Amino acid sequence: MQARPKTGTAELILDATERRVQSVGYNGFSYADIAGELGITTASIHYHFPAKADLGVRLIERYTQRFLAALSEIETAHPCTLEQLKSYTALYEDVIANDRLCLCGMMASEFETLDEPMRARLTEFFERNEEWVAHLLERGKEQGMLAYPGADVRKAANAIVSMLEGAMLVARAHGGVAGFRAARDVMLAGFGRPVGG
Amino acid sequence: MQARPKTGTAELILDATERRVQSVGYNGFSYADIAGELGITTASIHYHFPAKADLGVRLIERYTQRFLAALSEIETAHPCTLEQLKSYTALYEDVIANDRLCLCGMMASEFETLDEPMRARLTEFFERNEEWVAHLLERGKEQGMLAYPGADVRKAANAIVSMLEGAMLVARAHGGVAGFRAARDVMLAGFGRPVGG
DNA sequence: CACTACCAACTTACTGCCAGGTAGATCCAC
DNA sequence: GTGGATCTACCTGGCAGTAAGTTGGTAGTG
Numbered sequence: 292m293q294a295r296p297k298t299g300t301a302e303l304i305l306d307a308t309e310r311r312v313q314s315v316g317y318n319g320f321s322y323a324d325i326a327g328e329l330g331i332t333t334a335s336i337h338y339h340f341p342a343k344a345d346l347g348v349r350l351i352e353r354y355t356q357r358f359l360a361a362l363s364e365i366e367t368a369h370p371c372t373l374e375q376l377k378s379y380t381a382l383y384e385d386v387i388a389n390d391r392l393c394l395c396g397m398m399a400s401e402f403e404t405l406d407e408p409m410r411a412r413l414t415e416f417f418e419r420n421e422e423w424v425a426h427l428l429e430r431g432k433e434q435g436m437l438a439y440p441g442a443d444v445r446k447a448a449n450a451i452v453s454m455l456e457g458a459m460l461v462a463r464a465h466g467g468v469a470g471f472r473a474a475r476d477v478m479l480a481g482f483g484r485p486v487g488g
Numbered sequence: 489m490q491a492r493p494k495t496g497t498a499e500l501i502l503d504a505t506e507r508r509v510q511s512v513g514y515n516g517f518s519y520a521d522i523a524g525e526l527g528i529t530t531a532s533i534h535y536h537f538p539a540k541a542d543l544g545v546r547l548i549e550r551y552t553q554r555f556l557a558a559l560s561e562i563e564t565a566h567p568c569t570l571e572q573l574k575s576y577t578a579l580y581e582d583v584i585a586n587d588r589l590c591l592c593g594m595m596a597s598e599f600e601t602l603d604e605p606m607r608a609r610l611t612e613f614f615e616r617n618e619e620w621v622a623h624l625l626e627r628g629k630e631q632g633m634l635a636y637p638g639a640d641v642r643k644a645a646n647a648i649v650s651m652l653e654g655a656m657l658v659a660r661a662h663g664g665v666a667g668f669r670a671a672r673d674v675m676l677a678g679f680g681r682p683v684g685g
Numbered sequence: 686c687a688c689t690a691c692c693a694a695c696t697t698a699c700t701g702c703c704a705g706g707t708a709g710a711t712c713c714a715c
Numbered sequence: 716g717t718g719g720a721t722c723t724a725c726c727t728g729g730c731a732g733t734a735a736g737t738t739g740g741t742a743g744t745g
Contacts, residue, residue, distance in 0.1 A: 300720080300721090314600050315598075315600050315601050316513075316515065316597065316598060316601070318513065318515050318516055319515055319598065319600075319601050321703075321704060321705080322704080322705065322706090323703075323704080323705095331721075331722090332721070332722060332723080333704095333705080333706085334706090334707085334708095334721075334722065334723080334724095335720075335721050335722075337705085337706065337707080338719090338720065338721070339720090341706085342705080342706080343704095343705065343706090392597065395661070396597075396654075396657060396658075397597055398661075399657050399658060399660050399661040400513065400589065400593075400594055400597040400598075400657055400660075401512075401513060401516065401597075402660040402661055403511050403512050403516075403660075404512050404513070404516050410661070413661040413662075414661050414662050416661075417658055417661050417662035417663070418662055421662070439674070440673075440674055440677035440678065441673065441674065441677060443670070445670070446670035446671070446673065446674055447674050449655075449658070449663060449667055449670050449671050449674075450651065450655070450670065450671040450674035450675060452654075452658060453651055453654035453655035453657070453658045453667075453671040454647065454650055454651040454654055454655075454671075454675075455654065456654040456657055456658055457593075457649075457650035457651055457652065457653040457654020457655065457657060458646075458647070458650035458651075458654065460593060460596050460597055460650070460653055460654060460657060461593075461596060461614055461646070461649060461650045461653055463596050463597075463599040463600075464592070464595075464596040464599055464607070464610040464611050464613075464614050465610075465611050465614035465615055465618070466614070466646060470646055470650075473640070473642070473643035473646050473647065474643070474646050474647040474650040474651075476637075476638065476643065477636070477637055477638065477643055477644050477646075477647035478647060478651075480637035480638060481637065481678040497694075497695090518729075518730060518731080519730080519731065519732090520729075520730080520731095528695075528696090529695070529696060529697080530730095530731080530732085531695075531696065531697080531698095531732090531733085532694075532695050532696075534731080534732065534733080535693090535694065535695065536694090538732085539731080539732080540731065540732090
């Protein structure tokens with residue numbers, strides 16, 4: 292009846308799971324949910340990902356890879372750092388516009404319930420993410436297109452990531468996509484023009 | 489053996505549950521967890537809160553009441569609006585310093601899994617919270633102590649709430665309390681001195 | 686003051702469900 | 716026929732929730 296011996300099942304499982312986690316969280320989905328959506332059995336998922344934590348780890352790794360790839364793309368697509376920052380925020384806007392949360396933001400809220408391998412990957416995601424934003428701010432400062440208060444560019448980068456993650460989170464309960472855009476615009480107004488330090 | 493006919497059990501249940509939810513989330517705790525901690529049975533919790541959602545609703549209501557009360561206190565304690573804003577951020581700092589998340593921020597991440605009554609209460613929390621910050625910004629502008637970009641004070645308030653919620657979220661996975669403080673300082677630097685609009 | 690009826694608080698004991706996970710058989714392509 | 720991928724069938728444990736009984740303070744009555 293259905294084309295059975297698929298070789299891309301693991302990826303399909305990751306796709307479906309990613310969507311679920313971004314919506315209801317890592318603790319909010321079950322193997323049965325994914326199996327039902329894909330028309331397979333839970334045992335099949337266990338074949339590809341023995342334990343739920345294995346699936347979780349793979350999920351974060353893939354998400355991080357894709358995210359970093361998107362960042363590289365932004366870097367090469369626009370010479371202007373202000374445009375790069377705007378494109379960076381657009382990454383988040385796409386996510387919330389599709390009624391999702393950042394996979395790693397969602398899992399950060401569940402941090403205390405996760406095992407060490409997953410925690411380590413989450414930490415790495417935010418570390419790399421913040422690092423990229425920090426470099427962006429440095430280049431922006433040289434260009435005269437971006438500015439940030441204080442001497443520590445890492446702090447400013449942390450603030451930007453935090454703001455975007457938080458804006459997505461809050462948007463779910465209050466404000467929706469419009470709320471996210473509002474917060475984003477305020478942030479861009481703060482960093483997009485010379486302010487203090 | 490133990491003093492049985494206690495009249496404050498419902499509050500004790502709310503206290504214990506609040507701590508749990510702020511750590512592992514609404515979907516991450518069970519009646520058995522709370523019962524074990526308090527030395528009572530799960531049936532006893534069901535007596536006070538028939539369904540888990542009843543407990544959830546009461547939890548948000550109480551948290552909102554206390555939060556708003558703290559905001560009123562801030563308003564009367566300091567005449568300076570900049571000091572008020574700093575005190576406002578200290579509310580969040582206390583939470584993350586105790587290894588917790590904002591109860592409503594945590595639940596916002598679980599929004600899709602919650603029933604309507606809980607969702608409505610969460611929306612109300614953020615609405616009232618943002619409203620208070622917006623009024624603070626307006627008073628701060630009159631005083632010349634605070635400034636925000638653009639004409640819509642609500643957007644700026646949304647940005648502040650989002651930033652603080654996000655900073656707590658990210659801090660769990662990366663940066664810890666120091667990370668939170670870093671993001672907060674960047675935010676205060678942006679709003680604490682005249683910038684653009 | 687003693688007796689009784691009552692009631693809120695809490696317990697024991699249970700149900701049904703769904704979760705993650707496993708063992709072994711089956712299917713299908715090479 | 717070998718081996719990767721999938722299925723059927725099952726297990727165990729934990730979950731929210733329920734029914735019925737127990738306890739202990741309190742109010743009412745003579």
